Amino acid sequence: MIALAAILATTGATIGLGVYGVRLARTTSDLFVASRAVTPWWNAAAISGEYLSAASFLGIAGLQMKLGSGALWLPLGFTAGYLALLLFVAAPLRRFGAYTISDFAEARLRAPRLRTLSAAIVLLIGGFYLVPQLKGAGLTLGEVVGAPYWVGVVAVGAVVALNVALGGMRGITYVQAFQYWLKTFAIALPACLLLLHLGGLPERAAMFGHDYPRAPEGGLVVSLPEPARATFPEAATVRAGGATLSVGGGAEALLPAGRLELPAGTAVPVAEGTDAQRGADWARPVSDRGDASPLFVYSLLIATFLGTMGLPHILVRFYTNRDGPAARRTTVRVLGLLGLFYAFPAVYGALGRVLVPELYLTGETDTVVLRLPEAAWPGLGGELLGALVAAGAFAAFMSTASGLLVSLAGTATHDFRRGVTRAAATRRLRFRVAALGAMVVPALLALVARELDISVLVGWAFALAASTFCPLLLLGIWWDRLTPRGAAAGLVVGATTATTAIFAGLLLEPSPRSLDALMTQPAVLSVPLAFATMALVSTTGPQPRRAPNAELLALHAPEGLGLGLEDEDVDAVRA
Amino acid sequence: MSAPRTPRDELAEATAHGGLYLRRLIRSQLGLSLLALVAFGGFLGSLPLALYLLPGLYDVELFGVPLPLLLIVLPPFPVFVAFGWLYARRAEALEEAFRELVEPRE
Numbered sequence: 001m002i003a004l005a006a007i008l009a010t011t012g013a014t015i016g017l018g019v020y021g022v023r024l025a026r027t028t029s030d031l032f033v034a035s036r037a038v039t040p041w042w043n044a045a046a047i048s049g050e051y052l053s054a055a056s057f058l059g060i061a062g063l064q065m066k067l068g069s070g071a072l073w074l075p076l077g078f079t080a081g082y083l084a085l086l087l088f089v090a091a092p093l094r095r096f097g098a099y100t101i102s103d104f105a106e107a108r109l110r111a112p113r114l115r116t117l118s119a120a121i122v123l124l125i126g127g128f129y130l131v132p133q134l135k136g137a138g139l140t141l142g143e144v145v146g147a148p149y150w151v152g153v154v155a156v157g158a159v160v161a162l163n164v165a166l167g168g169m170r171g172i173t174y175v176q177a178f179q180y181w182l183k184t185f186a187i188a189l190p191a192c193l194l195l196l197h198l199g200g201l202p203e204r205a206a207m208f209g210h211d212y213p214r215a216p217e218g219g220l221v222v223s224l225p226e227p228a229r230a231t232f233p234e235a236a237t238v239r240a241g242g243a244t245l246s247v248g249g250g251a252e253a254l255l256p257a258g259r260l261e262l263p264a265g266t267a268v269p270v271a272e273g274t275d276a277q278r279g280a281d282w283a284r285p286v287s288d289r290g291d292a293s294p295l296f297v298y299s300l301l302i303a304t305f306l307g308t309m310g311l312p313h314i315l316v317r318f319y320t321n322r323d324g325p326a327a328r329r330t331t332v333r334v335l336g337l338l339g340l341f342y343a344f345p346a347v348y349g350a351l352g353r354v355l356v357p358e359l360y361l362t363g364e365t366d367t368v369v370l371r372l373p374e375a376a377w378p379g380l381g382g383e384l385l386g387a388l389v390a391a392g393a394f395a396a397f398m399s400t401a402s403g404l405l406v407s408l409a410g411t412a413t414h415d416f417r418r419g420v421t422r423a424a425a426t427r428r429l430r431f432r433v434a435a436l437g438a439m440v441v442p443a444l445l446a447l448v449a450r451e452l453d454i455s456v457l458v459g460w461a462f463a464l465a466a467s468t469f470c471p472l473l474l475l476g477i478w479w480d481r482l483t484p485r486g487a488a489a490g491l492v493v494g495a496t497t498a499t500t501a502i503f504a505g506l507l508l509e510p511s512p513r514s515l516d517a518l519m520t521q522p523a524v525l526s527v528p529l530a531f532a533t534m535a536l537v538s539t540t541g542p543q544p545r546r547a548p549n550a551e552l553l554a555l556h557a558p559e560g561l562g563l564g565l566e567d568e569d570v571d572a573v574r575a
Numbered sequence: 576m577s578a579p580r581t582p583r584d585e586l587a588e589a590t591a592h593g594g595l596y597l598r599r600l601i602r603s604q605l606g607l608s609l610l611a612l613v614a615f616g617g618f619l620g621s622l623p624l625a626l627y628l629l630p631g632l633y634d635v636e637l638f639g640v641p642l643p644l645l646l647i648v649l650p651p652f653p654v655f656v657a658f659g660w661l662y663a664r665r666a667e668a669l670e671e672a673f674r675e676l677v678e679p680r681e
Binding site for chain 1: 583586587593594597598600601604605608611612615619620623624626627630633639640641643644647648649651652653655656658659660662663666667670671673674677678
């Protein structure tokens with residue numbers, strides 16, 4: 001109940017601040033003009049607040065518990081993505097005055113058709129990224145109030161869509177900055193207390209993988225909602241549904257629904273799709289196993305390093321910086337703030353092995369962050385800390401889902417038709433309809449995607465962004481010979497390769513683990529392919545009639561020289 | 576009698592000369608970014624390889640935690656910030672130099 005109150009308070013505060021903020025900022029342009037006074041620290045907190053999603057808050061620890069320490073490459077990649085943004089994109093794009101990637105594509109290459117193509121890819125990436133947020137919502141609500149999974153998905157989907165449709169969360173910098181600190185506090189405080197608490201835990205061995213997770217003193221009782229297949233890492237005798245069941249080591253057994261009792265010291269059986277791990281298998285971040293193989297790790301790092309810049313809700317935030325250098329300073333601070341947050345998820349992933357080993361059996365390792373406080377401190381203290389992490393998790397998917405939906409609805413409203421100036425009321429109505437519509441498909445996908453790990457789902461969005469918008473941005477900003485044809489060809493090839501690999505991997509489950517890993521995370525292949533296509537088609541096809549000097553000047557000329565675009569020009573165009 | 580043409584005129588009028596100034600700025604910025612990328616890529620990219628090739632690290636423990644685990648959770652983040660901070664400083668210096676060229680201070 002405390003947790004439910006905390007969740008409702010987070011949601012209420014978010015909606016309330018959003019509605020209040022809208023009264024202050026009526027149009028996008030007003031908002032951005034007003035926001036240019038925002039300092040790099042506020043901006044950095046806002047960017048981090050919008051970025052830290054369910055994947056960071058719940059997914060990393062969950063995947064670490066399930067697959068082992070290889071999951072810890074994720075936070076490194078998520079953060080490193082901002083270094084790529086800093087080196088190649090932040091300052092030029094701020095100067096160029098493009099709010100979105102579609103804006104950039106059209107203005108840099110003077111090709112309106114590219115806007116439509118970019119917009120379609122924005123919808124694809126945004127949709128991919130919304131699914132795991134909604135999955136997080138379903139899991140969290142299920143943990144907190146025991147609601148069925150679909151209730152959380154539908155409820156949070158509806159709240160976010162209505163909030164965005166009614167105009168809340170329109171990039172309100174201060175709300176997002178607040179969300180960052182809420183999330184960091186919510187994950188850090190329990191983690192620090194858990195670390196202090198460590199000395200008293202007898203089962204330290206399993207924590208870092210030395211041993212299989214085992215039933216604690218007094219045994220472990222799990223109630224299975226439905227019959228489940230599980231693999232027993234060691235021979236064990238358990239009581240399942242009132243009958244005694246003996247299973248040999250390494251054997252699989254069908255456990256009946258209902259009460260399952262594991263005597264103290266029994267190695268916890270693992271659900272289908274999970275390998276029981278111990279020793280170096282679990283603790284080594286790179287090894288010969290498929291999902292921690294060097295190929296997979298590098299592919300994941302490439303996807304996250306290059307994909308961050310291509311996520312639909314990221315770039316728009318950079319426009320609230322005063323100028324190019326401020327955009328750089330903001331990004332450096334983002335690196336620090338993300339690093340602070342990412343120090344903590346690993347604590348949950350490691351301790352989860354000891355304190356909530358039953359998650360291996362139910363397969364719901366994504367809930368480890370939510371479960372841990374109450375498992376460590378039964379009673380009021382654990383309940384309060386549990387409420388805190390639940391509120392943090394809600395902040396995580398509320399802020400990311402809202403930011404994404406604003407971008408998706410904006411894209412669906414503006415980017416598919418050109419040159420038609422309509423009444424503001426019509427545009428607002430269109431935006432509202434788009435916001436509601438853009439939530440429907442991801443919500444349906446989230447309902448069927450319960451089995452997939454949050455972090456795996458997010459990895460796809462990154463792979464797709466890295467294979468499409470990353471080459472477009474990098475070549476568009478730094479290479480004067482990029483042509484519209486080249487850009488379009490690269491976008492299509494990158495998007496097709498990445499999507500095909502992901503879906504084929506999902507449907508076929510290819511047998512060699514390395515091939516499976518490559519299809520789960522195809523960036524190592526699809527990104528170079530997209531780059532090569534863009535460069536090749538640009539150089540071999542017809543050249544543009546004139547060098548894009550004005551565009552490059554707008555991207556690269558320092559402010560105050562009267563050479564690039566000044567903010568007033570940009571605002572005049574966008575108004 | 577016309578005033579001598581400055582780099583700023585060349586740039587504003589998008590002459591061939593102006594194009595050269597612009598490309599020189601872009602090349603210097605790109606050079607810096609690529610240098611930073613290679614350095615950073617070398618750092619982050621060598622981490623998986625080192626951990627893969629040195630499985631013995633797993634047996635080394637610090638505060639009861641296997642070293643590879645500790646190595647990828649904490650130390651990289653401050654290094655990221657250091658890379659970013661150094662790069663941002665150098666990039667601003669390059670822009671300052673360009674500004675000097677276009678609008679020489681008397």
